[in-house]
Amino acid sequence: MMSTIKTIAFVEPSFYGVSFARAAYQQGHTVIAIVSSKDNPKKYGYEGIYHDLIVADIRDEQSLYQAITDSPYSGKLDALIPATDYASHLTAKVAERLGLRGVPYEAALKARNKDLARQAYAEHGVPSADFRKVRNFDEAAAAAREIRYPVVLKPTNCASSQNVYFIHDEAELQNAMDIIVDFKVTYMDFKVREEYLIEQYLEGPEFSVELFLQKGEAIFAAVTEKRTTPLPFFVETLHTLPTPSHTDRQEDIIRTAVHALQAIGLTDGPSHVEVKLSPSGPRIIEVNGRPGGDNISSDLLVLAFGIDIFEATVNYYLDQPVSLNTEHNRAASIAYVTAERDGVFEHIRGFDHVQQHPNVVRAHVAVAPGDTITKAKSSDDRLAYFIVASETPQEAKRLALSLLESLSIAYRNQEAGIV
Structure with missing residues (x-):
């Protein structure tokens, strides 16, 4: 139990974000969930670990801001934390307006939009994938010819490998584009941008880096090995923490991940960075400015090292001391x-x-x-x-x-x- 009870609002706890609400609740804080529906605590499994609900359109910055300022918690929040990927940039903007600590809006926006992140990597010399932003099949076909097959087609602002395709040739590209242009709405009714990425396919084993930064430096880092389904899809089916393979390259992988975070302006707090270890070295797949999902942070980090990254993140948002000491090595x-x-x-x-x-x-x-x-x-x-x-x-x-x-x-x- 914390000696000082704080009031913390979480925007739409879901998936990994439920662990945020649980950590704050167990620390003894007052937990407010800002939700698009009163049914969501039951839907996402956090009934009993919050104290109050505020209903808002989480897809709209002004609605979020107004719902908070019209609530009994106006001027009383100690932290506002994004608890779903899709609202992370909006939450950052509202936190700035309320004068609360958080991820810079521009950094959150780049983390949410893969094209903006790729541009930042290119500008800062971070090794990633050659890419083109396209709107239709003709642009996609021209981009694929420039990059050279095989390529990857993906939405610019989605997650969970939704409509991510491995493409061998123009016929496959046409089929995939026909599907992806009809993909208009993703989780929680967030709109899918009608701009897509054609990317160079990166060869090599895949990893993620679980990080916590302070002033741009890693105070905690661990590498997770991933296994995915056979192509043409990229569904993750196995995570092992810490990685059992390529341990001699861990420092290179971590260094590249930190460089990517710095490039988009994420210098403090937790992150989950996906990396391919290509024949030419580590290359960035994507960056997420939050703890890793898929039970990596909620379970694997705890089992492997005794690390509670959610508790540490709550403390970061509250501007309280962060402890990430390894308790064991399993x-x-x-x-x-x-x-x-x-x-x-x-x-x-x-x-x-x-x-x-x-x-x-x-x-x-x-x-x-x-x-x-x-x-x-x-x-x-x-x-x-x-x-x-x-x-x-x-x-x-x-x-x-x-x-x-x-x-x-x-x-x-x-x-x-x-x-």
Whole structure:
């Protein structure tokens, strides 16, 4: 319990952001959730860990500002924290207007918009991918010819690998563009910009860097190894922290990630930076000015190092001392179950055994019998996950992969039987 209770507002807690609300609540602070619907605490799983709700249009800066200034908490907030990616830049702007500490608006805007971030990397000499911003197929085809196939097509302001495509040739590009131009609205009804990126495809293993900066310097850094689905999609299916591979390149990877954050103006607080270790060295995929999702921050950092980055971030926003001392050196992995084909879900064979394994600390199935499932094209299509803890990264990864390979999906056929 904190000696001084503060009043903290979180903008639309969801996914990783629920851990923010929980950390502040457990610290004894007064937690206010600013939401687009009163149903959201139940929807996103934070019932019982907030004290009050404020309803606002979280897609609109003025609505957020007005909802706060019209509330009983006007002039009484000690911190305003973005708890969803999509509202991070708007939250930053409102925090500036209220005189509260936070990420600079321009930095948050660049982190949210991949084209602005790529431009900043280029201006500051940060190794990333060659790219072009395009609006239609003709521009995309011209850009792909300049960059040379294979290329990656993606939205400029989305997340969770939504409509990210690996493209071999012009025919595939045409098909993907036909789909992506019809993608108008993403999570929480945020608009998808009608500008897209054609990027150079980066070869090499993928990592993320979990960072906490103070005045541009890393006071905590850890590298997570990633595994993704086979191309043409990029859905993450395994995270291992700390990385069991390419440990001799960790410092290079961390240095490149910090350089990228500095380039967009993120100099304080938590971040999650995705990197490819290409044959020419680390290259930036994207930067997120918040703790890593996918249970990396909420579970893997805690299991591996005893680090609570959410508690540290709450303290940062409150301008209180930040403690990120490593309590132990272990390892953890999270593995996601995905479907190899489309169909109607019945159950996951072997999942009971996984849940009972002594190294599995948590396991969860996100679908129910009778649900239609598809081959994973984005993170939304993952069916289940489990988290393993071990003494070494190599053992954590080996065990997670072994358990993952022991599972299979039972489908319901049209006669209501099981196959």
